[in-house]
Amino acid sequence: MRASGILLPISSIPSNYGIGCFSKEAYAFVDQLAEAGQKYWQILPLGPTGYGDSPYQSFSTFAGNPYFIDLEELIQRDLLTAAECAECDWGGSKSYVDYEKVYLSRFSLLRKAYRRFYQMDGKEKELQLIREEMEAFEKEQGFWLADYCLYMAIKDSLEGISWNQWPEDLKTRKPEALAKAREELKEDISFYAFQQFWFYRQWNRLKKYANDRGIKIIGDLPIYVAFDGADAWANPDLFQFDEEATPAAVAGCPPDAFSATGQLWGNPLYNWEYHK
Helix, strand or coil: CEEEEEECCCCCCCCCCCCCCHHCCCCCCCHHHHHHHHHEECCCCCCCCCCCHCCCCCCCCCCHHHHHHHHHHHHHEEEEEEEHHHHHHHHCCCCCCCHHHHHHHHHHHHHHHHHHHHHHCCHHHHHHHHHHHHHHHHHHHHHHHHHHHHHHHHHHHHCCCCCHHCHHHHHHCCCHHHHHHHHCHHHHHHHHHHHHHHHHHHHHHHHHHHHHHHCCCCCCCCCCCCCCCCCHHHHHHCCCCCCCCCCCEEEEECCCCCCCCCCCEEEEEHHHHCCC
């Protein structure tokens, strides 16, 4: 049986905040698909964009992009104000995403929302239920979330440099160094967990809405894991690294080239013997 659909990245959904997100416009698109008799919505990767603003060089294979969090819901829950969101410089273009301006505006707003999430007395009962939901999320997703949040917090504290340039004890994940970092950076670690909670909360709700209306979502995943990411740092045995934590081979180079003059992607290759 034949079926059809449309490719629309989340980032391309209309938005007043510089980039598409899990907003009412996303739900309206689902409704349009259903009314037109479509069966599929294909998206592009949902992971945090790394350097070059590429979702194929993400800081995590599990984490979601905080740019896609619907700010309108945070406004409705008094975690942000409409004025705070409107005052930000989102780039002003309806045709493309200005990632630098989105980055500067987004994280500043999310930091405000994070602090109010734990400090607000208004709507206390409702927020407490959501806080309990977040605690459950952190436990359920802890197998990747803990390393990701710690990685990003350390990375921020070291001005964004890649993990292979970190101090040796952090680069090689010495338990004492990690324990010290968890204590010193606990607020930043919690902030990254906050982002992931809201991302997954809103994404799962949108996906269910689409599925309930007969719309299946086709995802798009990177073939390789990024070198500068929590997965490579936390699981170096899974990749072809030398003793200095440098990739011994990367995607796009022999023996992993698709052609003699193919693209040099730079992602580390998997250590298949270890996987086996």
